[in-house]
Amino acid sequence: MKILSKLRASIAVAAVLVLSTVMFVDINDAQAEYGDVVINNYSDGAGMRPVVFPHWFHRVRFRCKVCHADLGFKFQAGGNEINMVKIIDGQFCGACHNGDIAWSVENCNLCHSAKPNTPTQVHESTVQKLAQPSGAKK
Ligand code: HEC
Ligand code: HEC
Ligand code: HEC
Known part of the structure; x- marks a missing residue:
């Protein structure tokens, strides 16, 4: 047979x-502790999509210390009072997203990329990203 x-x-x-x-x-x-962080203290209220911070993407490029000591990011999703004035002033994301170390602030949608009304959270989308079959586009 x-x-x-x-x-x-x-x-x-x-x-x-x-x-x-x-x-x-x-x-x-x-590795879920390194999952993407959704930050939405102000975005929805201001009519912007919430921010997705891809933690894993950043943490393989920089030491924890760079952000959590030198730049003063607290270890808590949504625990930093981030706004655009501070970012443009070179604080928080703006320390790098200034067109020098990384692309600059006018790329609104690259940061404000979450679905509207997604609450602040550590999202485990890193798992989904890493579990993509090889050859899938990043
Ligand atoms: C490098 C990432 C990044 C980029 C690029 C970016 N933002 Fe933001 N933005 C943030 C973060 C982080 C917050 C805080 C999010 C929260 O707590 O809701 C924020 C908050 C905001 C807020 C609410 C707080 C405030 O400052 O009023 C508005 C409105 C906003 N962004 C508009 C924009 C616009 C418009 C652009 C493009 C010109 C832009 N953002 C580009 C990261 C970014
Ligand atoms: C490029 C900057 C950057 C680097 C590098 C970085 N982090 Fe973070 N981390 C952040 C940001 C931004 C948040 C979210 C803060 C917020 O929502 O206001 C965060 C949140 C966290 C949190 C709380 C959320 C969670 O996932 O539980 C922990 C814990 C954390 N980081 C640990 C680390 C460790 C450990 C390293 C190094 C292995 C590291 N981070 C590297 C920027 C960074
Ligand atoms: C210590 C420097 C640093 C800080 C702080 C930082 N970034 Fe980045 N970020 C980078 C670099 C470098 C890249 C890669 C840029 C490139 O590919 O040209 C990047 C890329 C990104 C990307 C694209 C990821 C991808 O898959 O291509 C997003 C989204 C992003 N950052 C959001 C943020 C937000 C939101 C914050 C603040 C909460 C932040 N970043 C803070 C350095 C930083």
Whole structure:
């Protein structure tokens, strides 16, 4: 029964695929503390989409100290009173997003990219990002 054994083989392959996906997600769950932070103290109120701060993206590029000591970011989602005046003044995100170290402040939608009404939170989208099949666009 050639067809039957082929079928068995493909079921086995499918089972392995499902299993490895589950394991992959589990491993990345351990890094949820580095998940994206949604910051929405003021944005919705001001008619802007809330801010998504991709923590993992930044923390692989800079030491914790750069932001959490030198720039004074408190270790708490939404725990910093950030606004655009401060950013344009070079504080918080504006220390880098100044067209020098990173793209500048006029790219509103690159930061204000969350769905409206998303509350301040640590979002675990890093898990989804890392779990994308290889070859997927970043
Ligand atoms: C580098 C990231 C970044 C960029 C670029 C950016 N913002 Fe913001 N913005 C923030 C953060 C962080 C906050 C604080 C979010 C909160 O608590 O709701 C904020 C808050 C705001 C607020 C509410 C507070 C306030 O200052 O009134 C408005 C309005 C706003 N941004 C408008 C804009 C506009 C318009 C642009 C483009 C010209 C822009 N932002 C570009 C990060 C950014
Ligand atoms: C480029 C700047 C930057 C770097 C580098 C960085 N962070 Fe953060 N971190 C932030 C910002 C911004 C927030 C959110 C603050 C807010 O919402 O006001 C945050 C939030 C946090 C939080 C609270 C939210 C959560 O995920 O539980 C923790 C804990 C944290 N960071 C730990 C770290 C550690 C540990 C490192 C280094 C391995 C690090 N950060 C590197 C900017 C940074
Ligand atoms: C210590 C410097 C630093 C600080 C502080 C910082 N950023 Fe960035 N950010 C960068 C650099 C560098 C990049 C990469 C720029 C590039 O690719 O040209 C970046 C990229 C980004 C991106 C794009 C990520 C991607 O997937 O391409 C977003 C969104 C962003 N920053 C938001 C923020 C917000 C919001 C804040 C403040 C809460 C912030 N950043 C604070 C340095 C910083």
